Amino acid sequence: MNPRALLFDVDGTLYSQAWLRRRMMLRLGKACAGAPLKARSLVRALAAYRCAQEEMRAAAAPFKNLEEAQIELASRRSGIEAARMRALVQHWMERSPLDLLARCVRPGIADLLRQARERGLGLGVVSDYPCERKLEAMNLRAYFDVIVCAQDREVQCFKPHPRGLEVAARKLGVTCKEVVYIGDRRGVDDAAAVRAGISSILIEPDGAGMSHLAALVAATPYQKSSFCTTN
Numbered sequence: 001m002n003p004r005a006l007l008f009d010v011d012g013t014l015y016s017q018a019w020l021r022r023r024m025m026l027r028l029g030k031a032c033a034g035a036p037l038k039a040r041s042l043v044r045a046l047a048a049y050r051c052a053q054e055e056m057r058a059a060a061a062p063f064k065n066l067e068e069a070q071i072e073l074a075s076r077r078s079g080i081e082a083a084r085m086r087a088l089v090q091h092w093m094e095r096s097p098l099d100l101l102a103r104c105v106r107p108g109i110a111d112l113l114r115q116a117r118e119r120g121l122g123l124g125v126v127s128d129y130p131c132e133r134k135l136e137a138m139n140l141r142a143y144f145d146v147i148v149c150a151q152d153r154e155v156q157c158f159k160p161h162p163r164g165l166e167v168a169a170r171k172l173g174v175t176c177k178e179v180v181y182i183g184d185r186r187g188v189d190d191a192a193a194v195r196a197g198i199s200s201i202l203i204e205p206d207g208a209g210m211s212h213l214a215a216l217v218a219a220t221p222y223q224k225s226s227f228c229t230t231n
Contacts, residue, residue: 002220003199004174005122007165008144009183010131013203015138017184019104020097027096041080045088048078053128053158057188062156062163094130101137106207112214113143120223122172124148126164126181146171159188162196169198182213 011017032039052073056063063069071089075082116123124146125131131149135141148168150157155164169176176197183189184203193200201216203209 003121003180003216004178004223005124005169005172005180006116006217007124007126007168007179007181007198009181009185009189010125010127010134011129012184012205013106013182013189014109014135014140015101015106016104016205018205020100023100024092024097028092042088042092044078045074045080045085046092048074048080049085049089049093052077057158057160059157059161062161064156066156066158067151094133098133098137101134102139105138105140106203106210108210108214110140110143112210112217113140116217116220117143117225118222119217119220120225121217121220122146122174122225124168124172126159126168128158159183159185160191160195162192162198165192165196165198169196180216182209 008014028039028042032042049070052070055073056066056070071082071086074080075085078085080088113123123144125135125144126148128150130151132141132147135144135147146168148155148164148171150159150164152164152167154167157163159165165179165181166176169179172179179198181189181193181196181198181200182203183193183200184205186202190200190202201209201213203213
């Protein structure tokens with residue numbers, strides 16, 4: 001198969017999520033040192049937020065406001081007021097990790113994206129979270145023509161719902177049969193690809209799957225790119 005475009009997940013695919021989580025746990029511990037009640041409240045809030053996402057994956061239809069629905073569900077599950085939940089998520093999950101991301105970019109991914117670009121492949125991102133700042137922090141933003149996240153007005157649902165992949169393919173101007181999706185979660189990324197009619201490659205925590213992806217890019221004939229570098 002010679003695809004016209006590649007779509008990528010972000011968390012755990014473009015960077016090592018396990019490495020980042022270990023460093024963030026150290027930061028959490030330092031921030032809560034000597035304050036066990038604060039620590040328990042913070043851990044409870046972030047765990048509830050992640051659990052809310054997993055629960056919402058099963059939804060058959062898009063939400064009216066995915067971001068608010070996740071905050072509200074996490075707030076109910078944890079007993080933490082919604083405004084407080086939102087502030088904790090914004091700080092600990094969106095802003096605080098940014099300065100660490102450049103250090104945990106998956107080895108070889110920048111070279112692979114460069115080669116894909118040189119061969120004229122369209123490149124896009126489909127993530128369950130807003131990822132523009134993450135891509136900038138990893139110095140990878142310039143490679144991608146299209147960025148789609150679950151919270152976009154056109155999506156409003158988490159994978160394995162296929163809508164995010166379908167929206168990204170449409171923005172790239174290709175059919176789903178002309179796309180390969182690269183992710184890291186079995187039952188989520190690969191399931192979303194199946195539902196969208198898209199081929200997929202899973203990257204394991206140890207990097208298995210990268211060689212398959214590299215071989216796919218290397219086998220793609222050079223073609224004149226028809227893709228722009230902005231959304």
